[in-house]
Amino acid sequence: MKTKHIQHLYWRIGFGISPPELKKLSKQSKKVIVDNLLNDSKKVTPLKLDTSELDDLLSGSYEKTKENIRKVRTMSRQKTKELNVAWVERLTNPKELLREKMTLFWANHFVCKDNNYVYSQQFHNTLRTHALGNFRDFVIAISKEAAMTKYLNTKQNRKRKPNENFARELMELFTLGVGNYTENDIKESARAFTGYSHNLQGRFVFRKRQHDEGIKTFFGQSGNFNGDDIINIILKNRQCARFICEKIYRYFVNDIIDKNHVNDMTDVFYADYDIANIIRYMMFSSWFYDEKNMGNKIKSPIEFLVGIKNVVPVNFKKQKQLLYIQKLLGQTLLNPPNVAGWKGGRNWIDSNTIIMRLKLPSLILNNAYISKVKEGTSSSAMETKKQFFKKHYGKHFKTESDWNYFNNAFKNVDINDLKDHILACSINKTANEYLKSLSKVSKQEHCVQLMSLPEYQMC
Amino acid sequence: MDRRKFLKKSSLASSLFFVPSFVKAFEQVTSMSLGYKRLVIIQLSGGNDGLNTVIPFRNDLYYKERPTLAIPKSDIIKLNDDVGLHTNLAPLKRLYDDGHLSIINNVGYPNPVRSHFRSMDIWQTATDSDKYLQSGWLGRYLDNYGKHPYSAIEIDESLSLAMKGETTNAIATQNPKVFYNLSKDPYFKNIYNHLDDAHLSEHNLGYLYKSMIAAESSAKYIYETSKTVSPHKEYPNNAFGKQLKITAQFINSGMGTKVFYGSLSGFDTHVNQLNTQKRLLKNYADGIATFVQDLKENNTFKDTLILTFSEFGRRVKQNASLGTDHGTANNVFIIGEHLKKQGLYNNMASLSDLDDNGDLKFEIDFRTIYATVLNKWLEVNDEKILNRSFKQLDFI
Numbered sequence: 001m002k003t004k005h006i007q008h009l010y011w012r013i014g015f016g017i018s019p020p021e022l023k024k025l026s027k028q029s030k031k032v033i034v035d036n037l038l039n040d041s042k043k044v045t046p047l048k049l050d051t052s053e054l055d056d057l058l059s060g061s062y063e064k065t066k067e068n069i070r071k072v073r074t075m076s077r078q079k080t081k082e083l084n085v086a087w088v089e090r091l092t093n094p095k096e097l098l099r100e101k102m103t104l105f106w107a108n109h110f111v112c113k114d115n116n117y118v119y120s121q122q123f124h125n126t127l128r129t130h131a132l133g134n135f136r137d138f139v140i141a142i143s144k145e146a147a148m149t150k151y152l153n154t155k156q157n158r159k160r161k162p163n164e165n166f167a168r169e170l171m172e173l174f175t176l177g178v179g180n181y182t183e184n185d186i187k188e189s190a191r192a193f194t195g196y197s198h199n200l201q202g203r204f205v206f207r208k209r210q211h212d213e214g215i216k217t218f219f220g221q222s223g224n225f226n227g228d229d230i231i232n233i234i235l236k237n238r239q240c241a242r243f244i245c246e247k248i249y250r251y252f253v254n255d256i257i258d259k260n261h262v263n264d265m266t267d268v269f270y271a272d273y274d275i276a277n278i279i280r281y282m283m284f285s286s287w288f289y290d291e292k293n294m295g296n297k298i299k300s301p302i303e304f305l306v307g308i309k310n311v312v313p314v315n316f317k318k319q320k321q322l323l324y325i326q327k328l329l330g331q332t333l334l335n336p337p338n339v340a341g342w343k344g345g346r347n348w349i350d351s352n353t354i355i356m357r358l359k360l361p362s363l364i365l366n367n368a369y370i371s372k373v374k375e376g377t378s379s380s381a382m383e384t385k386k387q388f389f390k391k392h393y394g395k396h397f398k399t400e401s402d403w404n405y406f407n408n409a410f411k412n413v414d415i416n417d418l419k420d421h422i423l424a425c426s427i428n429k430t431a432n433e434y435l436k437s438l439s440k441v442s443k444q445e446h447c448v449q450l451m452s453l454p455e456y457q458m459c
Numbered sequence: 460m461d462r463r464k465f466l467k468k469s470s471l472a473s474s475l476f477f478v479p480s481f482v483k484a485f486e487q488v489t490s491m492s493l494g495y496k497r498l499v500i501i502q503l504s505g506g507n508d509g510l511n512t513v514i515p516f517r518n519d520l521y522y523k524e525r526p527t528l529a530i531p532k533s534d535i536i537k538l539n540d541d542v543g544l545h546t547n548l549a550p551l552k553r554l555y556d557d558g559h560l561s562i563i564n565n566v567g568y569p570n571p572v573r574s575h576f577r578s579m580d581i582w583q584t585a586t587d588s589d590k591y592l593q594s595g596w597l598g599r600y601l602d603n604y605g606k607h608p609y610s611a612i613e614i615d616e617s618l619s620l621a622m623k624g625e626t627t628n629a630i631a632t633q634n635p636k637v638f639y640n641l642s643k644d645p646y647f648k649n650i651y652n653h654l655d656d657a658h659l660s661e662h663n664l665g666y667l668y669k670s671m672i673a674a675e676s677s678a679k680y681i682y683e684t685s686k687t688v689s690p691h692k693e694y695p696n697n698a699f700g701k702q703l704k705i706t707a708q709f710i711n712s713g714m715g716t717k718v719f720y721g722s723l724s725g726f727d728t729h730v731n732q733l734n735t736q737k738r739l740l741k742n743y744a745d746g747i748a749t750f751v752q753d754l755k756e757n758n759t760f761k762d763t764l765i766l767t768f769s770e771f772g773r774r775v776k777q778n779a780s781l782g783t784d785h786g787t788a789n790n791v792f793i794i795g796e797h798l799k800k801q802g803l804y805n806n807m808a809s810l811s812d813l814d815d816n817g818d819l820k821f822e823i824d825f826r827t828i829y830a831t832v833l834n835k836w837l838e839v840n841d842e843k844i845l846n847r848s849f850k851q852l853d854f855i
Contacts (some may be wrong), residue, residue, distance in 0.1 A: 070729075165589060173591075255663070338620075340591040343593050345663075346663065346666055347593075350628030350670065351670065352631050355642045355671075355674050355675075359641050430650065430654045449646075452644075454650070454664060457667055
């Protein structure tokens with residue numbers, strides 16, 4: 001497989017690729033590479049923190065939990081922050097790369113959050129478990145997650161007092177897309193999801209007495225449907241396969257949909273709703289590697305951050321600062337804006353986030369310093385300048401960056417070829433000329449220069 | 460012909476004849492500083508207890524439902540025979556007496572949600588409680604009517620959804636100098652200097668370059684404009700005071716910003732409410748009073764409207780921990796010089812006709828307030844921004 005194509009593939013289904021890894025793969029065929037990616041992600045490694053204290057608070061009676069509700073919330077807030085940090089770490093060093101990227105994708109599809117950590121951790125791992133599985137099983141599992149029954153009020157959805165929140169979002173955001181159902185479909189399907197609830201430990205409970213056993217008419221069919229039946233009926237509609245394929249296409253291929261490609265994907269996905277299959281199909285297709293699909297996407301804040309960490313491992317001495325950066329960049333994991341999720345694409349970028357993105361690599365890796373030493377001049381003054389920067393701006397983020405790792409990983413890469421590894425698209429003319437006028441003092445300084453370009457925001 | 464008309468006419472003339480550009484620039488500045496209306500939004504996060512803020516002290520139910528949490532009659536600052544303000548809102552009473560305060564009672568929306576997160580989302584996106592939007596109402600104002608990103612500024616380190624549009628986002632900054640310093644590394648300028656337009660029309664990468672140039676110029680504009688005035692007014696020494704101080708500095712410097720957004724948090728008083736709310740309301744009222752005074756001294760209060768809201772009110776009945784749980788409708792404060800209806804805009808909510816949860820039934824949809832502010836104050840098409848037509852109120 002062509003190096004350029006491998007790099008592209010790894011940016012989209014991962015967070016970039018290191019030169020030694022790239023060299024290893026460059027001798028392999030597309031089939032071997034794609035199959036390995038899928039095989040390597042067969043296993044599921046859940047991401048779990050120690051929750052024994054919380055479990056204990058949730059193991060007794062409702063009264064006991066109610067008494068301790070404040071404690072549960074406080075501990076949950078703390079644990080959620082820890083899971084955020086652990087998740088970023090997981091994305092940086094994953095055993096199952098493709099599964100992890102898919103988990104990140106689904107987290108912005110089945111959007112949910114909860115103030116009980118036990119439920120949100122369980123939800124989080126359900127995303128991981130089904131990330132490459134069958135979409136039907138996935139939707140059914142999501143509909144029964146404690147966090148989701150709370151988030152979209154299925155818990156309050158009772159026979160004589162239906163709550164339509166989940167039924168509406170199930171169709172609008174999770175399966176069909178807006179405009180592909182009627183208000184009546186929502187009303188009728190909400191009745192099918194009555195009685196959904198969970199116990200204190202977060203396991204699904206079906207409250208039969210709250211369930212509406214009457215006949216529901218949904219998408220032209222009538223019967224005493226339950227929630228699973230409704231999901232089955234929805235999935236019979238080809239629009240559901242199309243809706244998911246469009247989302248996958250926009251996320252992994254291009255913001256702008258190519259109708260023919262999405263049509264082909266829909267045919268494949270509609271046949272069995274197998275997520276691994278559709279991702280394999282996409283990775284195999286020749287259009288995935290079309291010139292216009294390469295280096296044209298704006299990285300999400302997490303792709304940007306994890307991408308940096310993959311080139312230069314950087315450790316945040318204060319976990320709070322890692323969360324703070326996510327906030328500044330506009331994407332805090334486990335804290336989505338609402339059930340519609342992050343808009344993505346160009347919406348990641350505004351006046352604040354663009355400045356933060358351009359400045360961040362130098363801030364966390366190089367004491368805010370970007371080398372501007374002119375070509376042909378001595379770099380002796382640079383060290384003094386760097387010391388000055390360290391003193392004045394280096395205090396902002398308490399980080400340790402492992403430049404030894406970088407120097408080792410890039411030791412066989414010529415400094416003039418560094419851009420081909422750091423950037424996913426070519427540099428615009430003006431920036432390129434400016435870079436040419438500067439001295440390439442070291443690979444480290446040049447790497448920071450490249451990461452400080454708008455081009456580095458592309459993948 | 461008055462001065463304003465004259466200037467308008469002469470700016471028309473300047474486009475017909477070749478008037479030196481510095482004269483044109485002067486005219487634009489002048490016409491802007493004449494009647495430039497600004498909106499300041501203050502968000503009280505956590506759900507302020509409206510019933511202990513604007514208090515129906517003649518209503519026995521109030522004391523009955525809150526045996527240990529009600530504010531004693533003697534401590535209440537009376538507005539009339541029935542209604543009074545919390546002890547620490549004395550500065551608001553002065554605004555009330557001056558006719559600069561309008562209190563809109565019982566504001567909410569149909570099918571209220573009691574989750575902070577979701578209810579705030581509804582207030583910020585101005586949507587129905589069963590719909591989800593990815594843009595905020597002020598963001599959509601910016602999309603349609605904002606000329607620059609800095610047309611709306613949030614005094615915070617990151618943006619609220621309220622300030623994010625479909626295509627344009629506002630600026631978030633607590634410190635214009637830091638924002639400017641981050642943006643002004645000469646490295647960035649050299650990257651885009653001499654960049655031609657052809658490049659900027661390129662797909663996503665061109666968009667990044669455009670955003671970068673706009674951000675740099677906004678940061679520079681905000682920093683350089685704001686430093687033309689040196690704030691000397693003493694503000695309360697807390698985070699909210701600092702926000703207002705910088706907002707006043709922005710306004711008094713004549714910055715071309717139409718919307719400012721600030722917030723004060725900590726109102727989620729489930730436990731031991733009395734002291735927490737006391738402290739927060741003091742921060743709020745003292746800050747606002749100083750802010751209004753600052754604007755008055757700089758002759759900018761007349762062009763400024765301040766709207767204060769919270770995502771919900773709290774339950775009528777106190778809970779077992781000397782606090783209150785999440786409720787529904789709440790009061791909204793409108794502060795400005797040109798209020799049509801000063802004082803209490805409408806009656807207090809009924810404390811006997813409650814919903815199934817024991818919460819107030821709202822009377823005024825918050826979006827009618829937004830619609831009024833957009834239409835009558837910012838003078839734009841409110842329907843375009845709220846995606847629907849709402850009744851106009853007559854407080855301004």
